[in-house]
Amino acid sequence: MEEEKRKIDLGKKNNEIIYSKSIKAGNRIYYLDVKKSRRDELYLAITESKKKKVGFDENAQVTYEKHKIFLYREDFDKFREGLEDVMNFIKNQGEDEKKTESNLEEDQKSNEISEEPSEDDPVSDELDKENNDPKSEKNFFDKFKF
Secondary structure (H helix, E strand, O other), X not given: OHHHHHHHHXXXXXXXXXXXXXXXXXXXXXXXEEEEOOOOOEEEEEXXXXXXXXXXXXXXXXXXXXXXXXEEHHHHHHHHHHHHHHHHHHHHHHHXXXXXXXXXXXXXXXXXXXXXXXXXXXXHHHHHHHHHOOOOOOOHHHHHOO
């Protein structure tokens, strides 16, 4: 009996929230809860709660899918550094994609302009001879004979 009481007391102490902040983002809610450990050390509990509907109209059932992460004080700096690094990568990736798209558009425009062969272009003359001149017409496989 005393053991059961001890478990209940420990359970209550683990659930003690010292400070809490909720962040609503679309169909998700993020909870940032500061809690006390058994040794009276503070830690951060991050919970993602996502609303799920099953069924339609009156028969719809609402459930919440939850995921938790516990982050301890000794890991805060490393976690923050990693999070900042990843967030900067994502932000820069978006900028790089915009730059790449605009560069591709510029390259396509310049290629369209430069694709028109000039009359003095020796390469275009060779193409004309191979493709249009009936005297120099060759079989496709003739190119691969040694």
